[in-house]
Amino acid sequence: MKISEGPIYDSARRGPVALEEFRGIFQYRDLIYQLVRKDIVSRYKRSVLGIAWTLLQPLAMMLILLLVFSTLFQAIKGYPAYILSGLIAWTFFAQTTSAIINQIVWGGALLKQIYVPRTSFGVSAIGTGLVNLALSLIPMFLIMLLADVPFRWGLLFLPVAILFLAAFALGVGLIISTMAVHFPDVAEMYSIVLMAWMYLTPIVYPENIIPETYRFWFFNINPMYHIIKIFRMPILDGMLPDAMTLIAAGAVSSLTLILGWLFFSKRADTFAYYL
Amino acid sequence: MMTMDMNQPPQDVIRLEKISVRYRLPGEQIHTFKEYVIRLVQKQIQFKDFQALKEVNLQIRKGEIFGIIGNNGAGKSTLLKVISRVLVPTQGRVWIKGKVSPLLELGAGFHPELTGRENVFLNGTILGHSHREIEEHMHEIIEFSELGSFIDASLRTYSSGMYARLGFAVATTWEPDILILDEVLSVGDEAFQRKCQMRMKGFRNGNATSILVSHSMEAVRSLCERAAWLDHGTIRAVGPADEVIAKYRQAQAGA
Numbered sequence: 125m126k127i128s129e130g131p132i133y134d135s136a137r138r139g140p141v142a143l144e145e146f147r148g149i150f151q152y153r154d155l156i157y158q159l160v161r162k163d164i165v166s167r168y169k170r171s172v173l174g175i176a177w178t179l180l181q182p183l184a185m186m187l188i189l190l191l192v193f194s195t196l197f198q199a200i201k202g203y204p205a206y207i208l209s210g211l212i213a214w215t216f217f218a219q220t221t222s223a224i225i226n227q228i229v230w231g232g233a234l235l236k237q238i239y240v241p242r243t244s245f246g247v248s249a250i251g252t253g254l255v256n257l258a259l260s261l262i263p264m265f266l267i268m269l270l271a272d273v274p275f276r277w278g279l280l281f282l283p284v285a286i287l288f289l290a291a292f293a294l295g296v297g298l299i300i301s302t303m304a305v306h307f308p309d310v311a312e313m314y315s316i317v318l319m320a321w322m323y324l325t326p327i328v329y330p331e332n333i334i335p336e337t338y339r340f341w342f343f344n345i346n347p348m349y350h351i352i353k354i355f356r357m358p359i360l361d362g363m364l365p366d367a368m369t370l371i372a373a374g375a376v377s378s379l380t381l382i383l384g385w386l387f388f389s390k391r392a393d394t395f396a397y398y399l
Numbered sequence: 400m401m402t403m404d405m406n407q408p409p410q411d412v413i414r415l416e417k418i419s420v421r422y423r424l425p426g427e428q429i430h431t432f433k434e435y436v437i438r439l440v441q442k443q444i445q446f447k448d449f450q451a452l453k454e455v456n457l458q459i460r461k462g463e464i465f466g467i468i469g470n471n472g473a474g475k476s477t478l479l480k481v482i483s484r485v486l487v488p489t490q491g492r493v494w495i496k497g498k499v500s501p502l503l504e505l506g507a508g509f510h511p512e513l514t515g516r517e518n519v520f521l522n523g524t525i526l527g528h529s530h531r532e533i534e535e536h537m538h539e540i541i542e543f544s545e546l547g548s549f550i551d552a553s554l555r556t557y558s559s560g561m562y563a564r565l566g567f568a569v570a571t572t573w574e575p576d577i578l579i580l581d582e583v584l585s586v587g588d589e590a591f592q593r594k595c596q597m598r599m600k601g602f603r604n605g606n607a608t609s610i611l612v613s614h615s616m617e618a619v620r621s622l623c624e625r626a627a628w629l630d631h632g633t634i635r636a637v638g639p640a641d642e643v644i645a646k647y648r649q650a651q652a653g654a
Contacts, residue, residue, distance in 0.1 A: 133484060135493040155524035162521055166512040169553075233507045239484040239499070240525060307432040393487040396480065397422060 142389035148241025155240060159248035163223075164255060178259045182211055186267070189328050197330060202273045205264075205360060210327035212260050213285075213355040217293050217348065218318050220253035224297030225304045225311050232399035242392040243385070246301065250294050257286065264359070276362025285355040288377040292351055295380030298388040305391070305398050325349055347376040411496070412577060412608050413459040413482060418491035420452040420477050420632075451477040452488070453632045464599065464609045466619035466626035466640055468647055473629040475612045479579055482610065497576025497608075500526055503566060504581075511555035515546055515565055518554055522569045536572050544568035545591075564591060571598050578602065578609040596622065616644050 138144070149156065168174040186208045197203060227245035228235075235242060268275065304310040325348045326334075334342050343349045350373040354365050364370075452474045459465050467475050480486035481493060483501045508525045509518045519540055523533040541550050544564040549557070557565075571578065578599070599609055599622065613619050619626055619640055626640040628647045635650075636643045 131496075131498065133493070133495045135487070135491075152524070152527065154528075154530045157530070158521045158524045161517075162510050162513060165517070166510055169512045233504070234525065236480070236485055237483065237503050237507055238501050238525060240527075303432075307435065309431050309433075313432070396486045 140389075141392060142386050145241050145243045145385070145389050145392070149243060149247055152241050152244055156244050156248045156251060159227075159244065160251040160255065163248070163252040175259070178256050179263050182208060182215060182260045183263045183267075185211055185215075193328055197328075202268075202271045202360060204267050205271045205273045206330075206356070207328055208264055208267050209356045209359045210325075210352055212257065212264060213289055213352045214322055214325065214327050214348070215260070216253050216257045216289060217296075217351075218322070219256070220249050220290075220293045221297040221300060222311075222315065222318070223249040223252065224294075225301045225314070228301045228305060228395075229399075232395075236396050236399060242395060243298070243388060246294055246298050246388070249297065250290050253293070254286070254290060268359070273360060274362065276358075278358040278362035278364060281358040281364055282355070285351070285358065288373050289351050289355060291377040291381040292347060295377070295382070295384030298384035302388050302391045305395055321346075321348065325352060327352065347373070347380070351377065410461040411458045411494075412461045413457070413496075414492075414494040415455055415457045415481070416492040416494075418452055418455040418457075418478075418481055418488045418493065419450065420474075420481065420486060421489040422449040422451055450632050452481070454491070455632075455634055457627060457634065457637065459608060459610065460625075461608055462603060462606060463625060464603055464611060464623045466623035466643075467610065467612045467629060468614075468616070468619055468626060468644065469629035474632040475629050476581060477632075478629065479581055479610065479612060482577070483579055495577070498527065499577045499579060500570055500573075500575035501579040501581070502570045509554055509562070509566070512553060514553055515544075515550040515557070516541075518565070519550075519569055522566070526570065526573075528573065532573070540565075540568045540572050543572065543594075560588065560591070567595055571595075571602075574602055574605055574607050576607060578607055580609060581612045582614065616648075620644060 164175075168177065171177065173180070186204060189207050189211070190204055193207075194203065224246045227249050228242075231240075231242075231245045234240065265275075267273075300310065300314050304314075324342075325346060331339075331343070331349075350369055353369060354373050357363050357365050365373075455474075455478065457478075467478065469475050477486065479501070481488050482495065483499045484493070484495070503522070503525075508522045510521060513521065516537070519537065520530065520533055524530070541547075544550075544561075544567075546561060546565060549561065554562070580599075602609060611619065611622060623640040625638060626643040627634050628636045628643050630650075636646045
């Protein structure tokens, strides 16, 4: 009879936790799929319209903003598409980062009982966000047709923009959720920060309403400005952003992700003491 | 090792060396971030330590059913958390060979809006199984849990007994290397409890090791060969279950 040799865990010979987490995500990839599925299925299971809400929500939000702001910013060409593209990117960021906090709390009961890679809750929140983002591109394309924004080859660049957006959101989400494990009111604080952050980012207003003298600082300390710009340009102008913007956004996203991953992993072993 | 040799000394699957777990409780609970920052600046944070485990040494062997007994707050659950790698001890070395499967508490790792079948996938992947492995065992899980057509109903319609049966079925369908049972055999009706015990005894003939925490001395005596008695974070006795239970009872009577 052959005896299966299980994996050996030895606390005295443990590698860096950040790497262990990274390998864990690969090993537990089916878990991540199940977590994403759970989020999506459970959200819509008892509603009549179901998944259609994902399409209706950004459209409704866009219509409201359009009604409120259209007299102010009439001059922008394709204004509905301008709002919607910014809104989709922002909603992804706001929803996923908040979801990561909630996921860690939902997973808290589990994390106290069984070992799973702790980053899997964050990664799955991003997965859920990506599914919703992909669905909300359907109304986006519809509005482009209606607002006479042509479809150009530049649209093919969109996946790269989404990649930057997802990396940045995961990094921020991991940092905030680590803090939220220790201090529950961080979650409340964060929702206020998000609100302010949204209005400091050109989503509903055009960027040229910011006075010239402040523009440099106003935009350069806000990573979401660049990331949304990269997301929006291929949609609205069919153009790729210039190399500087791309490099800056890529660097900020990947640095935030690495930093968030390291910070989260460093604290992850102590989560069970606090949750 | 290719063959089972009865003369060979039993192999360890768990080795704990001088394990200490210290919870740091702030002198007064600090709930808000603001308060924390203010205290930090004022250097007013004092921590009280709570030793949940003190230099615990323990070896558990392959294939045995090992019991852990002791009063409430003795550190039994903390010890299980260290073994399931959920809690990283403050000090000491943990050595574990094989995959640890804890039987999850009622409701953990389940979602009430999903059906039983969907929850089997969710729960199974949490235990580290792949989608395919779960699909292959689905029939067996449904059969063991005795849920019948309820398997496709939403979990929020389940009774607590049905919950527990499904949880136990998922956790034990694969023979785990190390199975952890924390006071769980008290759920379900008697017939189901017998079924659970049968399954655990079946594991003993294979390679699985089970660790059972229970307040029921009867359960520990009938299932376990060896046991440990934990008291205030230290091990008071380890050995054959009968002897450890006798010592524990003696101390209880004297107290």
